[in-house]
Amino acid sequence: MTQDSKFHHGDVSTDAKPIIEMIDIEKHFGNIIALAGVSFDVKPGECHCLLGDNGAGKSTFIKTMSGVHKPTHGTITIDGKPMNFSSPRDAMEAGIATVFQDLAMIPLMSVTRNFFMGREPTIGRGPTKRMDVQKMNETVVEEMRKMGINLRGPDQAVGTLSGGERQTVAIARAVYFGARVLILDEPTSALGVRQTSNVLATIDRVRKQGVGVVFISHNVRHALAVGDRFTVLNRGKTLGTAKRGEITPEALQDLMAGGQELAQLEGSLEGTV
Amino acid sequence: MAEVVQPAIQAAKDERLKKEGLGARLMKRPELGAIAGVILVTTFFLITADSAMFTLSGIMNFMTPAAQLGILAIGAAMLMIGGEFDLSIGSMVAFAGLIFGAATVTLGLPLIFAIPLTMIVAAMIGAVNGSIVLRTGLPSFIVTLAFLFVLRGASLVGLKIASGGSTQLRGVRDAVEGDWLAPLFSGDAFGPLFVWLAEAGVIETFNNGAPKVPGIPVEILWFAFLALVATYVLLRTPAGNWIFAAGGDSNAASNSGVPVRKVKVSLFMLTAMCGALVAIITVMDSGSTDARRGFMKEFEAIIAAVIGGCLLTGGYGSAIGAFFGAIIFGMVTIGLTYTDFDQDWFQIFLGGMLLIAVLFNNFIRKRVTGER
Numbered sequence: 095m096t097q098d099s100k101f102h103h104g105d106v107s108t109d110a111k112p113i114i115e116m117i118d119i120e121k122h123f124g125n126i127i128a129l130a131g132v133s134f135d136v137k138p139g140e141c142h143c144l145l146g147d148n149g150a151g152k153s154t155f156i157k158t159m160s161g162v163h164k165p166t167h168g169t170i171t172i173d174g175k176p177m178n179f180s181s182p183r184d185a186m187e188a189g190i191a192t193v194f195q196d197l198a199m200i201p202l203m204s205v206t207r208n209f210f211m212g213r214e215p216t217i218g219r220g221p222t223k224r225m226d227v228q229k230m231n232e233t234v235v236e237e238m239r240k241m242g243i244n245l246r247g248p249d250q251a252v253g254t255l256s257g258g259e260r261q262t263v264a265i266a267r268a269v270y271f272g273a274r275v276l277i278l279d280e281p282t283s284a285l286g287v288r289q290t291s292n293v294l295a296t297i298d299r300v301r302k303q304g305v306g307v308v309f310i311s312h313n314v315r316h317a318l319a320v321g322d323r324f325t326v327l328n329r330g331k332t333l334g335t336a337k338r339g340e341i342t343p344e345a346l347q348d349l350m351a352g353g354q355e356l357a358q359l360e361g362s363l364e365g366t367v
Numbered sequence: 368m369a370e371v372v373q374p375a376i377q378a379a380k381d382e383r384l385k386k387e388g389l390g391a392r393l394m395k396r397p398e399l400g401a402i403a404g405v406i407l408v409t410t411f412f413l414i415t416a417d418s419a420m421f422t423l424s425g426i427m428n429f430m431t432p433a434a435q436l437g438i439l440a441i442g443a444a445m446l447m448i449g450g451e452f453d454l455s456i457g458s459m460v461a462f463a464g465l466i467f468g469a470a471t472v473t474l475g476l477p478l479i480f481a482i483p484l485t486m487i488v489a490a491m492i493g494a495v496n497g498s499i500v501l502r503t504g505l506p507s508f509i510v511t512l513a514f515l516f517v518l519r520g521a522s523l524v525g526l527k528i529a530s531g532g533s534t535q536l537r538g539v540r541d542a543v544e545g546d547w548l549a550p551l552f553s554g555d556a557f558g559p560l561f562v563w564l565a566e567a568g569v570i571e572t573f574n575n576g577a578p579k580v581p582g583i584p585v586e587i588l589w590f591a592f593l594a595l596v597a598t599y600v601l602l603r604t605p606a607g608n609w610i611f612a613a614g615g616d617s618n619a620a621s622n623s624g625v626p627v628r629k630v631k632v633s634l635f636m637l638t639a640m641c642g643a644l645v646a647i648i649t650v651m652d653s654g655s656t657d658a659r660r661g662f663m664k665e666f667e668a669i670i671a672a673v674i675g676g677c678l679l680t681g682g683y684g685s686a687i688g689a690f691f692g693a694i695i696f697g698m699v700t701i702g703l704t705y706t707d708f709d710q711d712w713f714q715i716f717l718g719g720m721l722l723i724a725v726l727f728n729n730f731i732r733k734r735v736t737g738e739r
């Protein structure tokens with residue numbers, strides 16, 4: 095595939111104000127430095143791809159963005175105001191929804207219970223305030239259908255779903271709750287062709303609604319298909335940010351792999367990677 | 368935007384879904400094992416025990432200890448579903464008994480103050496338990512094991528201080544005599560109804576015409592009430608969803624926005640308060656409190672919860688299951704006295720039940736999660 099994708103890209107003007115801005119983020123785990131000063135921002139209506147080799151620090155970075163980790167150093171601002179997330183719940187209340195690499199699903203619980211975990215819609219008030227089970231079930235079936243998966247039943251335990259189905263539940267959940275920023279950490283790693291194209295189309299759809307999307311992928315074609323900007327991480331640092339059209343797929347792929355090695359490999363594999 | 372592959376219009380039913388019989392659906396309920404157990408145990412005693420066991424007074428006879436254990440078991444089950452244990456609830460019964468006894472006898476407080484005081488102290492100890500577990504990340508097993516000894520010891524020491532050297536504090540009955548709150552926590556409920564039933568000849572009477580069973584012991588009503596509330600909370604409220612999530616995978620739950628810490632600390636507090644409620648009811652019933660109160664009850668409560676379908680790994684179980692688990696317990700403990708068997712068979716019976724329940728639950732879990 096070339097850079098020409100089937101999507102209209104977000105025509106984000108360069109001076110649009112970012113929704114969330116991460117400035118000089120560092121994260122240390124004991125003596126391990128996972129992030130050594132990464133700056134990154136997401137504007138409304140754009141898809142900002144975060145790329146990089148295994149262990150580059152992508153997941154750690156988006157976890158600081160979604161309130162799981164507290165940065166050791168650096169500031170996070172939302173709409174220009176400094177924020178201090180003390181839990182993922184805080185980040186969610188700020189409109190940030192995340193598909194984590196490990197999906198954050200609970201196998202023993204039903205699809206519906208997983209989908210609304212932490213954000214259950216209720217009916218009634220006072221002591222009769224209870225989950226709106228019917229609405230929950232209907233929403234789940236509907237949202238999953240939009241992603242191209244027909245659930246056998248919303249009360250099925252997540253542990254009995256296939257890997258890709260499980261990933262789709264996590265994506266559908268984040269899309270449903272991602273009011274302002276949607277973070278996807280390798281959301282398509284287990285997906286079939288149809289579901290992958292659905293996910294890319296969904297990214298495009300929510301972007302049009304003004305949501306800022308952060309998309310992590312090891313697949314250059316997927317990234318190029320939807321990305322407006324590309325930031326490459328390497329060993330906890332940014333190698334730079336490129337706008338769509340400013341960089342060739344080959345150059346991007348080399349950057350993602352950290353340079354040299356891939357070029358040599360490519361020869362022996364005859365350009366199949 | 369180019370065409371996105373739209374799913375073809377689906378038939379209302381998924382053809383990959385085999386029709387599931389009632390049996391198969393029941394198999395997926397966590398409390399099934401406990402209900403089967405109740406049927407099994409009832410059948411066993413119907414055959415072997417004296418028929419007096421299943422008269423109204425016989426039923427009250429085994430339901431009373433079942434209820435006292437069951438109140439603890441429901442707390443323990445909620446906590447286990449939330450992924451933690453509390454081994455200190457038995458000692459908590461003794462300690463809360465001491466607080467309650469000291470409040471009513473030594474300080475002479477009316478129940479309207481003594482009961483909330485006991486509850487608050489228990490809840491605070493539960494919160495300390497929970498905070499240590501969550502802050503350190505240590506298994507709750509070991510932290511609450513420490514409190515098992517600490518609270519038991521504190522009860523002994525405290526009783527000696529409160530009673531001036533004895534390990535028993537008497538006089539609770541006199542102290543609460545006539546208190547308007549007492550009927551809620553002691554004695555039998557629905558007395559007039561039972562008198563009326565006796566007069567109508569529906570239930571057994573003594574020779575003087577008084578009913579053999581003067582009413583329903585209040586602990587049974589508390590037990591049933593708590594089982595219903597706990598079931599409602601678990602199955603129908605967001606809090607219930609958070610409890611299952613926190614126990615299923617606390618990391619995933621927390622990343623999904625569940626306030627895991629708050630949920631777990633609340634559950635520790637709830638469990639401790641269940642212990643305090645049992646203490647209040649049993650101390651008022653016997654009129655005194657001693658340091659052996661609640662001895663070994665932590666294990667019995669956990670066993671009842673496990674028989675009721677709770678997984679030791681958390682995230683799965685039911686309050687109704689614990690309800691039936693506690694009834695099985697009461698039936699076996701009391702039921703053996705109605706049979707020709709030696710009382711000491713009780714523990715063998717219990718160990719066997721526990722083993723069967725765990726094997727059964729393991730099997731159920733595999734079915735629910737699709738053998739993964």
Ligand SMILES: Nc1ncnc2c1ncn2[C@@H]1O[C@H](COP(=O)(O)OP(=O)(O)OP(=O)(O)O)[C@@H](O)[C@H]1O
Pocket residue numbers: 123126127128146147148149150151152153154155195
């Ligand atoms: N909790 C942690 N404790 C210690 N080290 C950690 C922790 N989390 C991440 N790291 C380290 O930080 C580095 C970055 O990890 P991260 O998961 O962010 O990589 P990634 O870019 O997402 O990789 P992948 O593409 O494989 O998902 C790794 O070297 C990892 O070992």
Ligand SMILES: [Mg+2]
Pocket residue numbers: 152153154195279
């Ligand atoms: Mg990662």
